[in-house]
Amino acid sequence: MELVCPAGTPAALRAAVDAGAHCIYCGFADETNARNFPGLNFSRTELTEAVGYAHARGAKVLVAINTFPTAGREALWHSAVADAERAGADAVILADLGLLAYAAEHHPDLRRHLSVQAAAANPDAINFYATAFDVRRVVLPRVLSVEEITAINREIDVETEVFVFGGLCVMAEGRCSLSSYATGRSPNMNGVCSPPEHVDYATEGNDSVARLGGFTIHRTPKGGAAPYPTLCKGCFTSGDKTGHVFEDAVSLDASALVPRLAQAGVTALKIEGRQRSKAYVAQIVRAFRAVTDALDARRAPPALALARLSEGQAATTGAYAKTWR
Template sequence: MELVCPAGTPAAMRAAVEAGAHAVYCGFADETNARNFPGLNFSTEEMASGIAGAHARGAKVLVALNTFPRAGGEELWHRRLADAEAAGADAVILADMGLLAHAAEHHPRMRRHLSVQAAAANPDAINFYAEAFGVQRVVLPRVLTVDEIAAINREIDVETEVFVFGGLCVMAEGRCSLSSYATGKSPNMNGVCSPASHVAYAEEGQDLAARLGGFTIHRTPKNQPAPYPTLCKGCFSSGDQTGHVFEDPVSLDAKHLIPALAKAGVTALKIEGRQRSRAYVGEVVRTFRAAVEAVAAGRPMPEGALARLSEGQAATAGAYAKTWR
């Protein structure tokens, strides 16, 4: 299976390729991609040189243009499609139907992948995107079990890509409204979930309050580490309980499920983390490359402790192994 790895910066791209990534995914430094954070992403020149460097080492580059264009502002997304093709990208990752249609018409030779932001989670939806826009791969949302993925693969003729490590979103991908409610910025249009410009910390008595858009998301004692105020991982009161109502601050780690995902017909394994450091990227990629090679060769997967790189130093298999509805 292809190992698809994050590259939030040119340095992280080099680290991912050197660590054994089969492919890296990245985006331009603007609102066309869903990791539009200050200090991250690529200029047009950096994209071209990064792709050339990755190709020289035998790795592919997938460019994420996975936000939804603003009405009247489509020109930026159209220009970035042309920039990605000119730079030699191996594929573009798209979510918006209008942008998919534009890519199919004006850049027919450019391989098109359907972003997880499109939230296509059943055969009918996936086959629609394949037939209407020539999509060749779909990134599945993190709400499906392994058995459900296997069932989907039996009814589609496109490749499937799934997340195996990193951040875990509890919302249907591409449908989150919490952050946009609190900050006025849509993650799916502005490319930022819980934007740093709307984060504030304040001492209140013996506590440190972490706020997002004026809403207090966490209160921690002054001598304790204060988490970043992401809404879905915040602490809330519900009835007589106060705690992590939506999601615990943990990361996805599905390394032990790689054999099952291979049997389910998955083509590519995706690591989340374009906002992470190059050291993080290098270590995670090396671990998963060794695991993928072991599975392909029929060997036992190597043991590897990635817990210290996980959020809260804890991990979960997420929906892959869920037993509830």
């Protein structure tokens, strides 16, 4: 079982490699990747050096070019694919049909993975991507139960990768426009969910208030636990109820389900969090490497205590073990 780990900076990539990641995914410092935040990501030179560091220690590097090119500006995404190949990346992670076609035609030797942003959630969709663009691995959206993943793997010939830890998107991956309503920018087009220039934190009396595009997302007692300022995790009043209307502010932790995911035919386990620090990366990677090592040795996975690294300081198994509210 391969462990695919996030890196938002070269330091985080080295931390992931040193902690035992089999594979690290990262992106360029522009809107070609879905974590386009200030101070984050890699220059071309940094990526080349990072690939060298990883390869020298037996780890692979995947480059996420997983936003959707805008009309008339496709060259930015095309050059990202070429530069990833030039840097020695082991694969690119793509979502857009046009970009997949471009990469398959112009960079046939560069391995292609299908991003979660493509939201391919059934065998027909996955087989189409495999046949049309020779996609070798699909990152499954976080809407599927373990039983559904098993059923998909029976009908496809490509590898599957699933998220096992980190932030959970609302169940419309690749199609989320929530932040567009408040800010005019979205993760899929601009690489930013809740763009930070639209986020405003303020202290009002004894409360900490977070706003996105002028809308109050949540209000917590000063010094209390707080989630990311995203609309999907916001606390709103609807009718006579106040609460998390779209989604609770919790993180995914499927560590206990790893043996079942392996039985379901999954090839790789993905950890979310390219926006997080090297401290997060080192701790999570070390913990999940213990899980994959236990799996290889046919032992039960160790219980992980990762809640303090989680949004809302709490975890869920998400859709893998469906318990809808």
